[in-house]
Amino acid sequence: MLINDHSVSNSAGGSGRRMTKGEQTRRKIVAAAAPIFNQHGYEGSSLAELMAATGLQKGGIYRHFASKEELAAEAFDYTWKTAWETRIRNIDENSPAPEKLKQLVANFVERRAPVCGGCPILNMAVESDDGNPMLRERVAKALRSWMAFLQAIVKEGIESGTMRVAADPKTVAVLVVASLEGALMMSRIERNHDSLRRVQGHLNRYIDNELAAAAGAPELAGVL
Amino acid sequence: MLINDHSVSNSAGGSGRRMTKGEQTRRKIVAAAAPIFNQHGYEGSSLAELMAATGLQKGGIYRHFASKEELAAEAFDYTWKTAWETRIRNIDENSPAPEKLKQLVANFVERRAPVCGGCPILNMAVESDDGNPMLRERVAKALRSWMAFLQAIVKEGIESGTMRVAADPKTVAVLVVASLEGALMMSRIERNHDSLRRVQGHLNRYIDNELAAAAGAPELAGVL
Amino acid sequence: MLINDHSVSNSAGGSGRRMTKGEQTRRKIVAAAAPIFNQHGYEGSSLAELMAATGLQKGGIYRHFASKEELAAEAFDYTWKTAWETRIRNIDENSPAPEKLKQLVANFVERRAPVCGGCPILNMAVESDDGNPMLRERVAKALRSWMAFLQAIVKEGIESGTMRVAADPKTVAVLVVASLEGALMMSRIERNHDSLRRVQGHLNRYIDNELAAAAGAPELAGVL
Amino acid sequence: MLINDHSVSNSAGGSGRRMTKGEQTRRKIVAAAAPIFNQHGYEGSSLAELMAATGLQKGGIYRHFASKEELAAEAFDYTWKTAWETRIRNIDENSPAPEKLKQLVANFVERRAPVCGGCPILNMAVESDDGNPMLRERVAKALRSWMAFLQAIVKEGIESGTMRVAADPKTVAVLVVASLEGALMMSRIERNHDSLRRVQGHLNRYIDNELAAAAGAPELAGVL
DNA sequence: ACAGTCGGGACACCCCGTTTGT
DNA sequence: ACAAACGGGGTGTCCCGACTGT
Secondary structure, eight states: OOSOOOOOSSOOOSSSSOOOHHHHHHHHHHHHHHHHHHHHTTTTOOHHHHHHHHTOOHHHHHTTOSSHHHHHHHHHHHHHHHHHHHHTTTOOTTSOHHHHHHHHHHHHHHSOOSSTTSOHHHHHHHHHHTTOHHHHHHHHHHHHHHHHHHHHHHHHHHHHTSBOTTOOHHHHHHHHHHHHHHHHHHHHHHTSSHHHHHHHHHHHHHIIIIIBOOTTSOOOTTOO | OOSOOOOOSSSOOSSSSOOOHHHHHHHHHHHHHHHHHHHHTTTTOOHHHHHHHHTOOHHHHHTTOSSHHHHHHHHHHHHHHHHHHHHTTTOOTTSOHHHHHHHHHHHHHHSOOSSTTSOHHHHHHHHHHTTOHHHHHHHHHHHHHHHHHHHHHHHHHHHHTSBOTTOOHHHHHHHHHHHHHHHHHHHHHHTSSHHHHHHHHHHHHHIIIIIBOOTTSOOOTTOO | OOSOOOOOSSSOOSSSSOOOHHHHHHHHHHHHHHHHHHHHTTTTOOHHHHHHHHTOOHHHHHTTOSSHHHHHHHHHHHHHHHHHHHHTTTOOTTSOHHHHHHHHHHHHHHSOOSSTTSOHHHHHHHHHHTTOHHHHHHHHHHHHHHHHHHHHHHHHHHHHTSBOTTOOHHHHHHHHHHHHHHHHHHHHHHTSSHHHHHHHHHHHHHIIIIIBOOTTSOOOTTOO | OOSOOOOOSSOOOSSSSOOOHHHHHHHHHHHHHHHHHHHHHHHHOOHHHHHHHHTOOHHHHHTTOSSHHHHHHHHHHHHHHHHHHHHTTTOOTTSOHHHHHHHHHHHHHHOOOSSTTSOHHHHHHHHHHTTOHHHHHHHHHHHHHHHHHHHHHHHHHHHHTSBOTTOOHHHHHHHHHHHHHHHHHHHHHHTSSHHHHHHHHHHHHHIIIIIBOOTTSOOOTTOO
16 A cells, blocks of 8 residues: 555556566566565675576566666565565554554564565665665655555544654654664664564563553643 | 784884884874775775875875775774774763763764764774675674773772672673664764764663663563 | 587577577686687686686676686587597598507698697696696596597507507506607797607507507517 | 806806815705795795705895896705706617617606706796796706707717617607607606506617617618 | 567776876 | 886686577
8 A cells, every 4th residue: 555556567557467478587587686686785786696586588678677786676676565564564554653663563573575685775885875866766755655655544543542643653663673674773783683672672661651641641731 | 901012113102212214104094994995885986086185196195005905994093093082082080980981882872083084983883784894804803802902991890889780781881882882873874973972861760771781780580 | 429518408409490699608707718819828727818808797707617627627628529539530430540640640640730829738738737626627527538549549550460469558648648749748848849759759669569460470479 | 067157256167276264154054945846846945944044044045046047046956966966877888879768767756866856957947937027038058068968979870870860859758858848747746656667668669669770771761 | 560680879897907106 | 146016918717698499
């Protein structure tokens, strides 16, 4: 719903029509390239690796993508889409907003991403920062879609009374995303999950104590 | 105290005696290479750039460093050292621990790093994660030194009574580092400082409300 | 029959079917590289020379050979094959063994090799001796094939009665090869053919007087 | 007596006067460089190896030699001189010429050269053949000195009656040198001494049967 | 349309033999 | 005798375009 639809040239909705052979090949290339780019980065991934992973020759790849950069961009979208699907799993539409937030955090911390290499935003943020505008734009778009999702949850919680009105949606979203991504970075450096778990604990307490509407208690001003 | 001193062959401690010409050149190379590696990453930095930045030819560089990787490692240390000096500036040794923490956060958020490209840990974490053990070790060491510094402040605060005994030093350190680094990443993607400032606000409140010893008030159990 | 056939992927035996363009290019590269390696040696031949000789760029060469060493090995085989064809020319299958030997010697001494630089075994023996196992194996294989050919002639001569039973095939082969190669080396140092011709004269007398079955005369014991 | 005297700048005959420090260093460099050049060839030997072997820096080497080529030339002379001393050992000045020849052959076949890498003439002949005139001249000179020595023995043998008058000194020298060098090459390829020993056997018989004056028997015309 | 072979240059890192200042 | 810097050249790999065949 949220992110991006990746609608590609031909009709092909989710269901009905067939895919041309070329379209199938294109998707296979993207799926094969995604973990490579996510693990090694843009510069660190060579066409030779992509050839090996796809089983195609260079010509076969370049027929479908104008450049390595274009392929990398689509691969990023693919990686982000699958990562996203993992992160929003088990979010019950009807549960209160604080529960949704905690489930999102849990998904981030506990679920292994289906595409190797971890969070693509983290992986690409630094490299795309320097002179790779096409990729940069995709990363920014992904980040904004994630932020928007979190903000929407907070807003809905405020409106439905499950979250305090003092909770600022943007700030909450920033806190959650920043501390999760930062902890992920630390966990990768240390090669353990300690940082992620400590951050999860903190976020859960933060959500319960400072964001969730106090049951039967009047709110205090200015808590956030 | 901090990272490494790069003390090289000749006598010369930090201050007194002279430096050989080679040593001077070596340092100039490191200083010139540091922003390049920090901005473009290891793979993204070519010897041609380093030659242009140093004004030396390849032979002149390779006389002092056995490989690009070795130079990158020293450049990382240099970048980290200067970044570190910026971050601990204006930390009054005698001020209470909560103030120290807030000053650290403020330094991170408000000061521009003297070496272009931002936090070297963030910049190198992802790239070094994949098959660059020499660099990886340096990154991990830098992260640990930062964490140790934060933990030491919290411990000292607890012992001197300026912080609550319930504050867990490791968790506090993780929270501060993770949220700052994550916010930095977001700020770079969005090219503004909004995320950093929101995180700073949150951390300051967190420090004041949950970590600092309540003045003249008994602590409540279980806050952290 | 001889060394190796380099049969590559496509069907094409020696004669019938077509060659792909790549196969043609590959052969042209080998043919162009052969005299260079044979004249300058492996270390002494640079890719720049090979590029100039083939008219291709590095990319064009490296498309067909994984490394300089692999190309050198194939070039050696090519050089040896053509040298071999020169050496066995005019060997009448039906002539007696002593005649065959003398013709072989004459071919070695009198014919200019079609690939510049002289005998590839001599050229590569020293260089491949030190740390170039791939090439070394090819040289050894070539030497053994030459030795085997000479030994086979002697054996056949003994069986058919044209050579004395006292002639030891291996020793004869060693003598012929060693003195020819040594004389070739000397002739190259002196830049004349004097040494080769003197050795040819000696070998011819040796073949006639000590190896050939004495016509109508009983052999004397212990001549060889 | 024979070869070359390597007389270097300063007085220093074999005996009396002292050597300057520079002269000592120069000789140490040559002695250290000799096995390296003899084993790896001229192109295959790098200054880094020479630095490691001599314990000197590049500047220290270039103080004594104008170029790598000049050092290689002197190293060749050194290697040849020591090889030569090994080859003429145990040659009794008063023994008959055939004995001298056989002892020479035996020395070549059985003695390990004091400088690693084998016969320097063989090692350098091919490489110096192409565009290294300084080295080429030294190799040619060494070969000629060896040839002259052999021819002198034969001539003396003829004059003193221990060898047949029909023995042609030049041809004998060529045969001995060529077959020994060729067999050495083969032995190095095969990494055994079989070829050398077979050639030694042949040369010994050849010397006894065709060169040595038949004791008490009239010579037959035209044997050689 | 699509897949694949082939070749092109540019550039990567590294090491070479050499000269210079001291 | 060394420390320092120099350029140029070493091999190998890069990404990509153009051509060839299905």
